[in-house]
Amino acid sequence: MKAAVMYQKGELPQYVDFAEPAPQNDDEILVTIKAVAMKHFDRGRATGKHYSIDAPKQNGRVIGGDAVCTLNDGTRVYAIGASGTMAQKATIEKDRMVKLPEGISDATAAALANAVIGAAMALKFKADIQPGDVVLINGATGFTGRVAVQIAKHYGASKVIATGRNEQSLQDLLSLGADEVISVKQADDQFIAQVKAAHQNSPVDVIIDYLWGHTAEMLLASLMGKGSFTHKTRFVSVGSMTGDLIQLSAANLRSVDLQLTGSGLGCWSKAQVRQLFAEILPEMFQLAADGKLKVETIEVKLEDIAQLWDLQVPDGQRLVVTI
Numbered sequence: 001m002k003a004a005v006m007y008q009k010g011e012l013p014q015y016v017d018f019a020e021p022a023p024q025n026d027d028e029i030l031v032t033i034k035a036v037a038m039k040h041f042d043r044g045r046a047t048g049k050h051y052s053i054d055a056p057k058q059n060g061r062v063i064g065g066d067a068v069c070t071l072n073d074g075t076r077v078y079a080i081g082a083s084g085t086m087a088q089k090a091t092i093e094k095d096r097m098v099k100l101p102e103g104i105s106d107a108t109a110a111a112l113a114n115a116v117i118g119a120a121m122a123l124k125f126k127a128d129i130q131p132g133d134v135v136l137i138n139g140a141t142g143f144t145g146r147v148a149v150q151i152a153k154h155y156g157a158s159k160v161i162a163t164g165r166n167e168q169s170l171q172d173l174l175s176l177g178a179d180e181v182i183s184v185k186q187a188d189d190q191f192i193a194q195v196k197a198a199h200q201n202s203p204v205d206v207i208i209d210y211l212w213g214h215t216a217e218m219l220l221a222s223l224m225g226k227g228s229f230t231h232k233t234r235f236v237s238v239g240s241m242t243g244d245l246i247q248l249s250a251a252n253l254r255s256v257d258l259q260l261t262g263s264g265l266g267c268w269s270k271a272q273v274r275q276l277f278a279e280i281l282p283e284m285f286q287l288a289a290d291g292k293l294k295v296e297t298i299e300v301k302l303e304d305i306a307q308l309w310d311l312q313v314p315d316g317q318r319l320v321v322t323i
Contacts, residue, residue, distance in 0.1 A: 003087030004305040004321070005060040012306040013063055013086075021062075021083035021091045028082045028091045031069040035106035036086045038300075038308070038319040039114050040241075062087050064321075068100065068110045076100045078113050078281065086302065088323055098281045103289035107297045107320040112147065115295070115318075116284045117276065118238050119148035119208070122263035123155055124280070125272050126236045127206040131156030134202045136195075137178075138219060139210030139241060141169035141315045143295070146176060148208055150293055151284070153177035159202050163195075163215070166315040176294065184215050191215075195222040203231035213243025220248060225255035232257040238264065 003018040023029055062084025069085075069092065070076050079097035081090045100109050123129045135152040139145045141164030152160050162178040164170050170181040182194050198204070199222060209216055216237070223233055235258060253260075261267075268276075287293035296317045300308050305321065313319055 001088040002302065003062045003084065004064070004302060005084075006063050007060045012309050015303045015305050016060075018060065018062060018087065020089050023091050024082065027094050029071070029094060031067075031071055031077075031079065031090060031092050033067045033069045033085055033087060033090055033323045034076070035068040035110035035299075035323065036064045036066070036321045037110045037114060037297075038321055040239075062090070064090075066110075066113060067092075068106045076106075078109050078285070086305070086321055086323075088302075096277055098277055098285065101282075101286050101289045104285055107299050107322065108288055108295055109285060110320050111143070111295050111297045111318040112284065112288055112293070113281060115144040115147035116151070116281060118144040118210075118263075119151045120280050120284065121268060121272070121276060122208050122236045122238050123148070123152055123206070125268060126261050126263040127208065127234045129155045129157065129206055132158045133205040134159045134161070135206045135208065136161040136163065136198075136204050136219070137208050137210075138163045138215055139239065140164050140173055140178065140181075141166045142210055142239075142241070143316055143318045144239070145210050146173065146316045147293070147295065148210075149173055149177050152206075152208075154287065154293075157206075161198055161204070164315070169315040172316065184211075188214075188218060192218050192222045195219060199223065199231075204233050205231075207233060207235045209235065209237050210239035211242045212237055212240035212246060214246075215242060217246050217248070220246075220252055220258075223256045223258065224252045227255065230256045232259065234259040235261070237262045 001020045004013045005016050006013045064084050064086030066080050067085035077097040079092035082093050083091045135157040137145050137148050140162035149160050159179045161180045162173045163182045165185050297320045299320050299322050302321050302323050
């Protein structure tokens with residue numbers, strides 16, 4: 001079969017002939033791959049930079065962790081791969097697949113799934129979002145951030161504040177459910193002042209953060225109290241696009257009623273993951289099929305993987321490899 005294979009750390013993936021995988025136990029099945037989203041997560045795992053995987057093996061590793069695929073009977077599903085998915089064939093786990101509804105394209109389903117995992121799991125399980133909550137999405141101009149804005153509103157947020165660098169993408173978010181946008185390109189004191197004003201006007205209940213780094217430091221500083229009672233804010237770190245480390249003063253941490261947590265592989269319970277596949281993903285796929293959850297994709301071919309690996313994609317869009 002043809003596949004996108006990473007052989008050495010630091011190299012580009014190669015479009016090559018590779019051995020077809022075989023199920024390793026009764027919980028795995030062989031499927032035909034239709035579409036795979038190319039995500040930062042996959043790039044990190046492919047190069048061994050993500051905490052969940054080691055560096056590539058000498059004999060090569062097929063990249064890609066999930067996919068839209070078809071079963072032997074033609075049923076179209078989204079699934080988590082037991083083997084690498086950026087190939088003509090892959091093995092998947094039977095209990096980690098979702099049948100796709102009519103009306104959703106392969107590319108949309110492939111792109112949407114990871115964003116739902118990065119948004120809904122944080123909002124529902126780590127932030128415990130409640131109807132009427134005020135939600136701030138830090139890094140909302142990215143693909144997952146745009147999905148998070150829409151899901152927050154779907155879950156009943158009374159107000160969604162979106163931050164980001166891309167001015168046009170920020171304005172686009174106003175048509176996707178954001179009620180207020182704040183640019184992170186402005187001076188630090190202006191950014192902090194604008195967040196403080198928004199927080200004073202409508203206290204922020206939930207912060208979903210895809211950037212970490214300096215913007216997270218500024219958000220936390222904007223919540224800092226002065227010794228009186230404060231509003232509780234649940235801060236959830238999902239990504240670290242602008243840095244893996246922050247400085248957080250003890251005074252900042254003690255001066256505000258703050259819940260600080262993360263959302264990612266390793267921090268969800270088995271029951272929550274089962275709910276993701278049984279309820280959350282099916283609901284979100286149906287919303288997309290009905291035109292109520294919108295994403296933008298750029299479709300590319302598997303054979304072009306080496307040229308596309310480092311391609312810069314416009315904010316809010318996602319590359320999807322079709323096979």
